[in-house]
Amino acid sequence: MAGDLNAETAAYAPQGDDVSCGVGDHGGAMEATGDVRAEFWQDIPDAPDDAELNELRKLLLRREQIALEKLVRQEGEKNYHIQQVSDVIAEAIIARSGRDSQLRMAIEPIVDATLKNSIRKRQQDFVNVLFPLMGPTIRKSIAESFRSMLGAFSKSVEMAFSWKGLRWRFDAWRTGQSFNEIVMLHSLVYRVERVFFIHGDTGLVLAHMEGEGVGSLDAEMVSAMLTAIQDFVRDCFAKGDEGALDTLRMGEFSIFIEKSNKAYLACIVRGTPHDSFRTHLRETLELMLVEFAEDLDDFSGDTEAFSATERYLESCLVAHYAGDNEKKLPLWAKFMPVLVVLLLCGGTGYYWYTTDRFNTTMREAVQTLRLEPGLVVSHVERQKSGPWKVLALKDALARLPEDVLRRAGFDPSLFEIQTIPYLSYDASIVTKRASTGIDVPDGVEMTFDKGTLSFRGTATMAWILETREKARSLAGVEHVDMRDLRDPRMGEIAEMVRKIESVRVEFPVNKDVPVPEDTEKLQKTVDMLAVLEKRVKEMGMVMTLTIYGHADATGTEKRNYEISQARARTVAAMLYARGSSMPIAMYGMGADHASGDGGAGSASADRKAGGSVQADRRIEFRVYLARAVPAGTEALLQ
Amino acid sequence: MISKKICLLGAFSVGKTSLVEQFVHSIFSDKYLTTLGVKISKKDVAVDSVAVTLVLWDMEGKDTYADVNLAYLRGAMGYLVVVDGMRKETLQAAMDLHHLAEKLSGKSLPFYFLINKADLVDQWEVTDAMLDSLDKKSIKFFRTSAKTGQYVNEAFNALARDMLLASRA
Numbered sequence: 001m002a003g004d005l006n007a008e009t010a011a012y013a014p015q016g017d018d019v020s021c022g023v024g025d026h027g028g029a030m031e032a033t034g035d036v037r038a039e040f041w042q043d044i045p046d047a048p049d050d051a052e053l054n055e056l057r058k059l060l061l062r063r064e065q066i067a068l069e070k071l072v073r074q075e076g077e078k079n080y081h082i083q084q085v086s087d088v089i090a091e092a093i094i095a096r097s098g099r100d101s102q103l104r105m106a107i108e109p110i111v112d113a114t115l116k117n118s119i120r121k122r123q124q125d126f127v128n129v130l131f132p133l134m135g136p137t138i139r140k141s142i143a144e145s146f147r148s149m150l151g152a153f154s155k156s157v158e159m160a161f162s163w164k165g166l167r168w169r170f171d172a173w174r175t176g177q178s179f180n181e182i183v184m185l186h187s188l189v190y191r192v193e194r195v196f197f198i199h200g201d202t203g204l205v206l207a208h209m210e211g212e213g214v215g216s217l218d219a220e221m222v223s224a225m226l227t228a229i230q231d232f233v234r235d236c237f238a239k240g241d242e243g244a245l246d247t248l249r250m251g252e253f254s255i256f257i258e259k260s261n262k263a264y265l266a267c268i269v270r271g272t273p274h275d276s277f278r279t280h281l282r283e284t285l286e287l288m289l290v291e292f293a294e295d296l297d298d299f300s301g302d303t304e305a306f307s308a309t310e311r312y313l314e315s316c317l318v319a320h321y322a323g324d325n326e327k328k329l330p331l332w333a334k335f336m337p338v339l340v341v342l343l344l345c346g347g348t349g350y351y352w353y354t355t356d357r358f359n360t361t362m363r364e365a366v367q368t369l370r371l372e373p374g375l376v377v378s379h380v381e382r383q384k385s386g387p388w389k390v391l392a393l394k395d396a397l398a399r400l401p402e403d404v405l406r407r408a409g410f411d412p413s414l415f416e417i418q419t420i421p422y423l424s425y426d427a428s429i430v431t432k433r434a435s436t437g438i439d440v441p442d443g444v445e446m447t448f449d450k451g452t453l454s455f456r457g458t459a460t461m462a463w464i465l466e467t468r469e470k471a472r473s474l475a476g477v478e479h480v481d482m483r484d485l486r487d488p489r490m491g492e493i494a495e496m497v498r499k500i501e502s503v504r505v506e507f508p509v510n511k512d513v514p515v516p517e518d519t520e521k522l523q524k525t526v527d528m529l530a531v532l533e534k535r536v537k538e539m540g541m542v543m544t545l546t547i548y549g550h551a552d553a554t555g556t557e558k559r560n561y562e563i564s565q566a567r568a569r570t571v572a573a574m575l576y577a578r579g580s581s582m583p584i585a586m587y588g589m590g591a592d593h594a595s596g597d598g599g600a601g602s603a604s605a606d607r608k609a610g611g612s613v614q615a616d617r618r619i620e621f622r623v624y625l626a627r628a629v630p631a632g633t634e635a636l637l638q
Numbered sequence: 639m640i641s642k643k644i645c646l647l648g649a650f651s652v653g654k655t656s657l658v659e660q661f662v663h664s665i666f667s668d669k670y671l672t673t674l675g676v677k678i679s680k681k682d683v684a685v686d687s688v689a690v691t692l693v694l695w696d697m698e699g700k701d702t703y704a705d706v707n708l709a710y711l712r713g714a715m716g717y718l719v720v721v722d723g724m725r726k727e728t729l730q731a732a733m734d735l736h737h738l739a740e741k742l743s744g745k746s747l748p749f750y751f752l753i754n755k756a757d758l759v760d761q762w763e764v765t766d767a768m769l770d771s772l773d774k775k776s777i778k779f780f781r782t783s784a785k786t787g788q789y790v791n792e793a794f795n796a797l798a799r800d801m802l803l804a805s806r807a
Binding site (some may be wrong): 199200201202203204205218220221224227228229231232234235300301302303304 | 639640641642643663664666674678679680690691693695709710712713714715789801804805807
C-alpha cells in the first residue's frame with residue numbers, strides 16, 4: 001500500500017510549487033472549512049503522539065501531508081460553494097433576469113435542447129399531459145366549423161323558401177344588387193370590418209386587420225386621424241377629464257375605441273354590437289398590453305414586433321347575423337315552408353283537377369238529360385255548393401230524369417230536378433204513346449214515321465174501326481195509314497152486302513106485294529140479311545139497312561109516293577117478321593127515282609132501252625156497317 | 639415596417655399646406671385643418687433602402703403658437719418647422735415652436751427648419767445673417783420651395799434618416 005502511495009506522490013512532485021501556492025491562496029477558506037476537515041478525520045485512528053515520531057513523519061511524509069491537506073481542503077471548498085450558491089441561486093436568477101436577458105439567453109438553448117430531448121424520449125407522457133388541454137380546444141374548433149357550415153346551409157335553405165327570402169329576392173331584382181348583398185344587409189346585426197392596434201402617443205398604427213371583402217384603407221393615416229380626433233375631442237370638450245372618447249358613430253358605422261395609456265384598439269363596426277363586444281375588446285387589449293409591454297415601451301416606429309398581434313386582432317373581427325341567437329328550429333320546421341308550398345300547389349292542382357272533372361261530369365250529365373227523348377232541359381243553375389238545379393219539360397211517357405242519370409252512371413243526388421209536363425212529338429215518344437194507347441193484337445204491326453202511324457196485318461173490323469178513331473186522336477200523329485190492314489171475315493160480309501144490294505124485287509101495278517116470281521127472291525134476300533146481321537153482330541159491329549121503294553111513272557105523283565113507301569114498308573115488315581133487330585130505314589122514292597147511290601141500276605134507263613116499266617115498280621137495299629157502340633154507352637148517342 | 643410620426647409646424651400662411659399638398663399623399667380634405675386643427679398626410683421615403691412611412695401631422699398655423707393644439711405634438715418622433723422667407727417674424731415663431739416642441743417632448747428630437755418660398759428669394763426678409771445665427775445654434779435648415787419642389791424631398795429624407803439614427807442609438 002505504502003509503495004503505491006509513494007509512486008503516486010513521486011508523480012506529483014514537479015507540481016509541488018503550484019500546490020504550495022494554491023494552499024496559500026485559499027488560506028482564508030481553510031478556516032471556514034475546519035469542521036469539514038474534522039469530519040474527514042473522523043473515522044481515521046489517531047497516530048501515536050510522539051515528538052520524535054512526529055519529526056520523522058514530517059521528514060518523511062511532508063509532501064504527502066501537504067497534498068492530502070490540499071485534497072481535503074478542495075473537497076471542503078466545493079461543499080462550501082454549493083452551500084453558498086444554493087442559498088442565493090433563486091434570488092440571483094430573479095435579479096439577473098430583471099437586469100438583462102443574458103441569463104435567459106444562456107439558459108434558453110439548454111432548456112430548448114432538454115425539452116426537445118425530453119419530448120422525443122417520452123412522447124406518450126407529453127401526449128397524456130397535453131391531450132386534456134388541447135382536446136377540448138380542437139373539438140370546439142371542429143364543432144364550430146361544422147356549425148357554421150350547417151348554419152350557412154340551413155340559412156340558405158331557409159332563405160330560398162321563406163316569405164322573407166322571396167321578398168329579398170324581389171328587392172335584389174328591383175335594386176339590381178346581388179341576392180347575397182341583400183341578405184347580408186338585412187340579416188347583419190353587426191360586423192367588425194376593421195380593427196386597428198394603435199400606439200397611444202404617436203398615433204402610429206402598430207397592426208391592423210380588415211374583414212373579408214372590406215376594401216383596403218390607408219391604415220397609417222386613418223389611425224393618425226383617429227388619434228387626432230381623440231386628442232381634439234379631449235382637448236376641446238373634456239380638458240383634464242380622465243375619460244376618453246370610446247365611440248364614434250356615423251350612420252350605420254361606428255368606431256369602437258378601447259384605450260389604455262400605451263396603446264388602443266379601434267374597431268370600425270357596421271351595425272350595433274352587443275355589450276359583450278366591448279368586454280371582449282377590453283380583455284383583448286389587456287392581453288396585448290401584457291404580451292407586448294416591452295415592445296410598446298421601446299416603440300420607435302418599427303412595427304415588426306407587432307405582427308404577432310394578428311391572432312388578437314382576428315378575434316375582434318366578429319360578425320353577428322340576425323337569427324344567430326334565435327331558437328334553432330328542428331329540421332322539419334325548416335322544411336315546413338317547402339311542404340306548405342308543395343301542399344298548396346298539390347291542393348290547388350287537385351282542386352282544379354277535381355273541380356274541372358266535376359264540372360265536366362255535371363255538364364255531361366246535363367247533356368245526357370238533353371238527349372233524352374221527351375225531356376227538354378230549359379234551365380240549369382250551377383250552385384256554389386249543393387246540387388245543381390235543373391228545370392225541364394217532361395212528357396208523361398218520358399223516362400224519369402233521375403232514372404236517366406242513374407242509368408247513364410251519374411249520381412242523381414247531384415241534381416235537383418224540377419219538371420213541367422208537356423206533350424212531346426218526338427217520334428219515339430209518339431210511338432210509345434201509340435203503343436200505350438192502342439192495344440195492338442197479334443198479327444198487326446204498328447209503325448210511326450214522320451207523323452204517320454201505319455198499321456199492317458190482319459185484325460177484326462171492329463178493332464180496325466176503333467183504332468182508326470183512336471189513332472187520329474193521338475198527339476203527334478198526323479196521318480193514320482191502315483191500307484195494309486185487313487179483316488179476313490170482311491170478304492164474306494162484303495160479298496153478302498154486294499149480293500143483297502144487287503137484289504131487285506119487282507111489284508105489280510099499284511100493289512105493295514111483289515110479283516109471285518120475285519116472292520122467293522125476296523124471301524132469300526131476307527134470309528141472307530138475317531145471316532149478315534148475325535155475322536156483323538159477331539164481329540162486334542152493327543149494320544143499318546135502308547130500303548128504297550120505287551113506283552112507275554103511271555098514276556099520280558102522290559099515289560106513286562104512297563105506293564113506293566108501302567112497297568119498302570112491306571119488305572121491312574117481312575124482315576121484322578123474321579126476327580131481325582137491325583135498324584131499317586124505309587124510303588118511298590115515288591116514280592122514276594133511282595135509289596140514293598144508283599147501285600142497283602136505273603129502271604128508267606132500262607125502260608128507255610126498250611125494257612118493261614115493270615122494272616120501275618121495285619125495291620132496293622143498301623147496307624151500312626158501323627162499329628158497335630160499347631155496351632152501356634148507348635144513351636150517349638141519343 | 640417602420641413608421642414615424644412627424645409634425646409640421648409653422649406660423650400662419652408659411653406654406654406648410656402647400657408643401658404637404660405637393661409632396662405627400664393625403665386622403666383627408668383641407669377642411670380638417672380648420673375643424674380639427676390638424677391634417678394627416680403620409681409620405682413614403684427610403685433611407686439606405688429602408689422603407690420608412692412618415693405620417694405627417696400638419697398642424698394648423700396660427701400667429702400665436704399658444705393656440706396650437708399641443709396634444710398633437712405628443713408622440714412625434716421628429717418635426718419640421720416651416721418659415722416664410724418673406725416674413726421674418728415667422729422665423730421667430732418657428733423658434734418659439736421649436737422650443738415648445740423640445741420642451742414638450744422632453745428630449746431632443748430630430749428636426750429641420752424649412753425656409754420656404756425659396757423661389758422668391760430676392761424678396762426674402764430672412765437674411766443670411768439670420769440663417770447664420772441658426773447655424774450657430776446648430777439648427778439645420780433647408781431653403782425649400784413648395785412651388786418648384788426645391789429641397790422638399792431632401793428635407794423629408796434627411797429628417798427620416800435622422801429619426802432612424804435616433805431610434806437606433
